[in-house]
Amino acid sequence: MNDNELDRLLDLWEAPPPRRSLRDGLQARFPRSDRRGFASPLRWALAILLASVALAGAVAIAQSSDTLSDLPVVRTLNDLYQNFLEARQAGRAKSIVTRIAESEPQVFVDGRSVAPLEFGPAATMNVQIPGEGVYSITSYPVAERRTADGRPTGWVEAGHIHGKVIEFRAAGKQVRIECNKPIVDGDRPVFAIHRP
Amino acid sequence: MGEPPQQLIRDARRGKEEALLRLFDEHHLPLFRFAWRLTGSIADAEDIVQDCFVALLRPDCGFDPARTTVRTYLFGAVRNQWLKRLRRQEQRLAPEPMDHRTPETETLRNEVTRVVAGAIAELPATQREVLLLAHYEQLSLAAIAEIMQLEITAVKSRLQRARAALREILAAYAPERSGLYERQ
Numbered sequence: 001m002n003d004n005e006l007d008r009l010l011d012l013w014e015a016p017p018p019r020r021s022l023r024d025g026l027q028a029r030f031p032r033s034d035r036r037g038f039a040s041p042l043r044w045a046l047a048i049l050l051a052s053v054a055l056a057g058a059v060a061i062a063q064s065s066d067t068l069s070d071l072p073v074v075r076t077l078n079d080l081y082q083n084f085l086e087a088r089q090a091g092r093a094k095s096i097v098t099r100i101a102e103s104e105p106q107v108f109v110d111g112r113s114v115a116p117l118e119f120g121p122a123a124t125m126n127v128q129i130p131g132e133g134v135y136s137i138t139s140y141p142v143a144e145r146r147t148a149d150g151r152p153t154g155w156v157e158a159g160h161i162h163g164k165v166i167e168f169r170a171a172g173k174q175v176r177i178e179c180n181k182p183i184v185d186g187d188r189p190v191f192a193i194h195r196p
Numbered sequence: 197m198g199e200p201p202q203q204l205i206r207d208a209r210r211g212k213e214e215a216l217l218r219l220f221d222e223h224h225l226p227l228f229r230f231a232w233r234l235t236g237s238i239a240d241a242e243d244i245v246q247d248c249f250v251a252l253l254r255p256d257c258g259f260d261p262a263r264t265t266v267r268t269y270l271f272g273a274v275r276n277q278w279l280k281r282l283r284r285q286e287q288r289l290a291p292e293p294m295d296h297r298t299p300e301t302e303t304l305r306n307e308v309t310r311v312v313a314g315a316i317a318e319l320p321a322t323q324r325e326v327l328l329l330a331h332y333e334q335l336s337l338a339a340i341a342e343i344m345q346l347e348i349t350a351v352k353s354r355l356q357r358a359r360a361a362l363r364e365i366l367a368a369y370a371p372e373r374s375g376l377y378e379r380q
Contacts, residue, residue: 001363005370006363009369010331012309013233013309016238018225018228018238019238022224022245023220026217026246027213029250031211098214
């Protein structure tokens with residue numbers, strides 16, 4: 001038996017693929033830092049102080065004749081709330097990208113298999129559309145921008161994610177990304193932008 | 197392109213789970229295959245691979261990027277975990293032929309696969325490790341020497357001895373004699 005024949009025989013002994021539990025088990029064993037409790041007396045004192053300030057603010061607002069939205073405290077609270085909402089949306093978009101990355105996505109343009117999905121920064125993914133270049137997509141709800149005559153100049157809502165499938169239109173072509181497990185419950189919009 | 201492994205390890209130690217998962221995604225497949233071929237058990241291989249990644253998070257972990265790559269280090273860690281288990285269980289040989297059976301055990305291919313697995317299992321442990329790393333994981337002799345803490349010449353001779361032994365054991369299954377490939 002020569003070297004080549006021996007190699008061919010050895011190659012018959014194939015290893016099975018690892019189970020999903022390998023990754024899940026590692027995640028379960030990842031040492032997470034404990035959430036900070038609220039036990040310290042100093043923290044309680046701070047919480048009571050903040051509550052008092054909020055109450056005093058509410059009383060002042062009730063007694064004031066100004067428009068609520070003009071008050072600095074209301075504007076600050078509104079900004080904080082908007083930031084919180086944006087962070088939450090970004091977190092969701094990121095987790096969707098993570099789920100897609102773990103689901104062996106396959107990309108089809110007008111029914112034909114094309115280059116695999118590439119993962120970009122800030123919860124974006126890039127799809128190579130033959131003859132058209134690269135389109136970035138995200139599930140983060142980015143604001144659409146259009147010219148006066150309605151032509152898109154930035155991100156546009158181009159399709160949606162439902163179950164295991166992401167579908168959107170780009171350059172007049174139908175793009176379909178199939179994953180091997182569900183990505184979202186229900187339906188979420190997908191936004192796209194051309195990267196020349 | 198990506199962050200260097202030492203940065204990912206530092207991030208993971210600071211609590212960034214995604215840093216550890218990036219390392220895992222990049223390296224787990226060859227480590228799992230190696231562990232599975234050493235142990236013959238999917239569950240044991242998974243435990244070993246997980247242990248190795250968790251060990252990377254410990255501050256006393258011996259990985260030194262100046263001395264070795266993270267993959268070579270992890271292969272060495274898999275080997276050490278396996279040896280530790282072997283000593284603990286006092287079991288001589290890992291892969292049991294039964295472990296590699298599939299529902300199609302009647303086919304010649306599966307029979308030969310079992311014979312191959314059995315033949316490799318019969319090799320002395322050090323020859324077996326060298327063969328698994330060289331043939332199945334395509335590691336260089338230098339990398340294997342690093343993992344096993346041997347001289348390159350020792351790795352080379354063990355590999356030659358392993359292959360010579362397998363040639364002898366598997367002589368009856370040479371492809372052209374067994375007709376294995378023609379029947380597929």
